[in-house]
Amino acid sequence: MKNHLSRLPAAVGLAVLILFWTGGAFALSDAYKNNIYHPGLLKPVDSNLKVKVGKKAPDFTLPAINGEQVSLSQFRGKKNVVLSFVPAAWTPVCSDQWPGYNMVKDIFDDHDAILLGITVDNIPTLYSWTNQMGQLWFPVLSDFWPHGKVARTYGILRSDGVAERALFVIDKKGVIRYIDVHNINQRPALEVLVGELDKLK
């Protein structure tokens, strides 16, 4: 009996896990027609963060869709930086997240912040995908090769090789001020990010 009872917490734990594993709800823009691949519900977080709030953000240089090379350090002393990692092109939640940020350039401007959108997809894929979003005002960077190197450095590369849905707010000194490794199935609410940007003022 004791042995059986000892299994109960595990069973309850599993039930609770299943309970919180849900919530992969999303709304899709008609802009993407039927071109969105549905991966189903995924493990909310599948990596171990390697960076900390209050520490320097590891520098990186990645190619952007427009052919430029973009480094984090180039914004040092000039702009606050928001890194928005999303898992993959042509998937449900990600396809919505950046168009939302695209609409609120003024909020980023008000906070003297630049947004860098990053995925582990290659440039042609990112090009085709982001074309569906309209004209984006922020650089979209490819962490494709060496595969997911930047995501791995930050500790947000999942075991299947895609990045987490993660936000990093980095101040003008290059110090990480906020980290949100979000449940991959859900989109972070805009007001939370805006609240964090407010704190930099």
Added chain:
Amino acid sequence: MRRIAILAILLVSLLVWAAPLAAAPPKVGGQLPDITLTAPKDSTEKDYLGWGWGKSFKIPEIKAPYVLIEIFSMYCPYCQGEAPNVNKLYAKIQANPKLKDKIKLIGIGVGNTAFEVKTFKTKYKIPFPLFPDGDYVIHKQVGEVRTPYFIGVKINADGTTRVIHSQLGVLGDVDQFLTQFSALTDLKQEVLP
């Protein structure tokens, strides 16, 4: 004991997974799902809806025979692009004394928080009421449609509803849309010259 535990897991899983089973998109001729919205705080919006009490309300409580609902998301590029066009439609309705109090326009931001809906409203200077559906409850009720999606509803005197229009995607030419939409209503005689 083990069986009970397994049963408990199964039961909880079932409960959780059964909930998101979505309805089909609203069909013309059918009833509108039982959608509950949070009452607007803004008095202009309350006046527009002809409604101003309580914390929440249902669409048939709107004081007009017809309501056009836009299902949108702040995060949807097509919705962003369509916003000025829907504003134009609103202006056309408001400028026509015969339609002004007969057709009311509302938007529901699926998966959008109140802050996100407000951001959308401010950005595109949207004059009609928008409501958040942060937890996708309404989105599920309307069959998890892609956005934008437009639902035209007739509100009967007894509080029942009838869907008269159900459309995925943008409106196109608003004059043409308004003529076609009016033709589906009892207002058609009043609209045509």
